[in-house]
Amino acid sequence: MAFVADREAAVREVAQVYELIKLQQPPLLLHSQQPQPSTTQLAQSLLSKALRTLNVALSVMKQQQQPAAPVTPTSVKAEPHQFSPPSPASADSQAAIVPSTAASKRRQKKKKVFQPPSSIVDCRFQWKLLHGRSSVAMEGKKKTSSSWATVTAVPYDDGYEWRKYGEKKINGTFFTRSYFRCTYKDDAGCQATKHVQQMDNISDDPPMFHVTYNNDHTCNTSAKANTGRSSSNLAALLAGCCNMKQEPTGHAAAVAAAMNMKQEPPPLLLPPLVDLQPSACFPHEQIPQCQELLFPVSMEQQFCGAFRDDDSEIPSATGSCISGETSWDGYSGDMRRLKMTLSMISSVSSSWTTSTIWI
DNA sequence: GGGATTTGACCGCT
DNA sequence: AGCGGTCAAATCCC
Numbered sequence: 561m562a563f564v565a566d567r568e569a570a571v572r573e574v575a576q577v578y579e580l581i582k583l584q585q586p587p588l589l590l591h592s593q594q595p596q597p598s599t600t601q602l603a604q605s606l607l608s609k610a611l612r613t614l615n616v617a618l619s620v621m622k623q624q625q626q627p628a629a630p631v632t633p634t635s636v637k638a639e640p641h642q643f644s645p646p647s648p649a650s651a652d653s654q655a656a657i658v659p660s661t662a663a664s665k666r667r668q669k670k671k672k673v674f675q676p677p678s679s680i681v682d683c684r685f686q687w688k689l690l691h692g693r694s695s696v697a698m699e700g701k702k703k704t705s706s707s708w709a710t711v712t713a714v715p716y717d718d719g720y721e722w723r724k725y726g727e728k729k730i731n732g733t734f735f736t737r738s739y740f741r742c743t744y745k746d747d748a749g750c751q752a753t754k755h756v757q758q759m760d761n762i763s764d765d766p767p768m769f770h771v772t773y774n775n776d777h778t779c780n781t782s783a784k785a786n787t788g789r790s791s792s793n794l795a796a797l798l799a800g801c802c803n804m805k806q807e808p809t810g811h812a813a814a815v816a817a818a819m820n821m822k823q824e825p826p827p828l829l830l831p832p833l834v835d836l837q838p839s840a841c842f843p844h845e846q847i848p849q850c851q852e853l854l855f856p857v858s859m860e861q862q863f864c865g866a867f868r869d870d871d872s873e874i875p876s877a878t879g880s881c882i883s884g885e886t887s888w889d890g891y892s893g894d895m896r897r898l899k900m901t902l903s904m905i906s907s908v909s910s911s912w913t914t915s916t917i918w919i
Numbered sequence: 920g921g922g923a924t925t926t927g928a929c930c931g932c933t
Numbered sequence: 934a935g936c937g938g939t940c941a942a943a944t945c946c947c
Contacts, residue, residue: 724924726939739938755938925944933936 709772711759720777722754734760742779750779 721743730737735758742750752775759768 725941727925728937728939731936737937741939753938921947923944923946926942927940928942929940930938931936932938933934 707772707774709770711768711770720752730757733757742777744779748779750777751775752777752779 722740723743723745724738724740726739727736728739737755737757739755740753742748742752744750745752752773754771754773757770757772759770761768
C-alpha cells in the first residue's frame with residue numbers, strides 16, 4: 561500500500577515538473593536570447609530533452625500503475641497507424657487462423673521450449689510512434705498480419721515461449737538475424753514469430769537489439785508467465801532493475817538474452833503528453849521516424865547530449881547535466897526541484913532503454 | 920535419449 | 934539473380 565502512495569506521489573511530482581518546464585520554457589528562452597545564442601540553444605535543447613524525458617518517466621510510471629487497456633487486433637489491421645498493441649485476451653478471437661504454408665505440412669515436430677536466461681527482468685519502457693510503412697511493405701510475405709518492432713537493450717521475458725528456427729546473415733548488417741516462432745505453433749497453430757537483430761552500432765553499451773514481431777499469439781500461453789509481471793509497480797522496477805546489467809558474454813548470449821522480449825506492451829498513457837504530434841513532447845523536433853532517434857539512450861545520455869559537442873566531457877550523472885544554474889538565474893528553485901526529480905528518474909534510467917515501434 | 924540449437928539448403932518474392 | 938524467411942537434418946547439451 562505504501563508502494564502505491566509513493567508511486568502516486570512520484571507521478572504527481574514528475575507531472576508537476578513537466579508542467580513547470582512547459583510554463584517556464586518561453587520566458588526562459590526569452591531571457592537567454594540576447595547575449596549568448598549558444599546558451600539559448602543549450603536551454604532549448606535541454607528543455608526539450610527534459611520535457612521528453614519527463615514525458616517518458618510519466619508514461620512508465622503510469623504504465624506501472626494501470627493494467628493495459630484491451631485493444632483489439634482489429635484496430636491494428638484496420639488502422640495501421642494507430643497505436644494498438646496486441647493482447648492475450650485478443651488472441652482468442654483469432655484462434656481460427658490456419659497455417660497456410662505448404663511447408664508447414666511437412667513438419668511433424670514435438671514441442672520445444674526456448675530457455676530464457678535467468679537474468680531476465682521484466683522492466684521496460686515502451687515507446688510508441690507512428691510508422692509510415694505497413695507490415696505488408698516491410699515484410700512482403702506477411703499480407704494480413706499485424707507486425708511491430710521493438711528496440712531494446714534490456715533483456716526480459718516477454719511471457720511467451722519461443723523456439724529458434726533459423727539464423728541468417730542479412731545484407732548490410734554486421735550481426736546475424738535470429739528467427740523464432742511460437743513454441744506452440746504445432747500444438748495450437750499459433751502463427752506468432754519474431755526475429756532478433758542486433759543493431760550495428762557496436763559502440764552501444766549495452767548492445768541494442770531490434771526485435772520484429774509478426775502475427776498475434778493465438779496460443780493463449782502468455783497469461784501464466786505474465787501474471788504478476790504486469791502488475792509490477794514502479795517501486796518494484798526501481799528495486800529490480802537498477803542493478804541489472806547485461807552480461808557481456810558475446811553475441812550469441814546477447815541475442816539469446818534479447819529474445820524473450822515483452823510482446824504485449826500496454827498502451828502508453830497520458831494522452832496529452834504522449835500524443836505523437838509535434839507538440840510539447842517534441843517541441844523542436846519532428847516525430848522520430850527511426851528508432852535510433854529515440855531510445856536506446858539512457859536518460860543521462862539524453863540530458864547530457866547537449867553538453868557534449870566534442871565528447872570531451874561526459875557528465876557522470878543527470879544531476880551534473882543540469883547543473884548550469886548560473887545562466888538560469890531566477891529559476892534556481894524550480895530547477896533545483898527539477899534536478900531532484902530528474903535524479904530520481906535517472907536512478908532507473910538504465911533499465912528504461914527499450915522502445916517499441918508499431919508498424 | 921530427448922529436447923533445443925545450429926546451419927546449409929530450399930522457397931518465394933522482387 | 935539476389936535476398937529474406939523457413940525448413941529440417943545434424944549437432945549439441947542436459
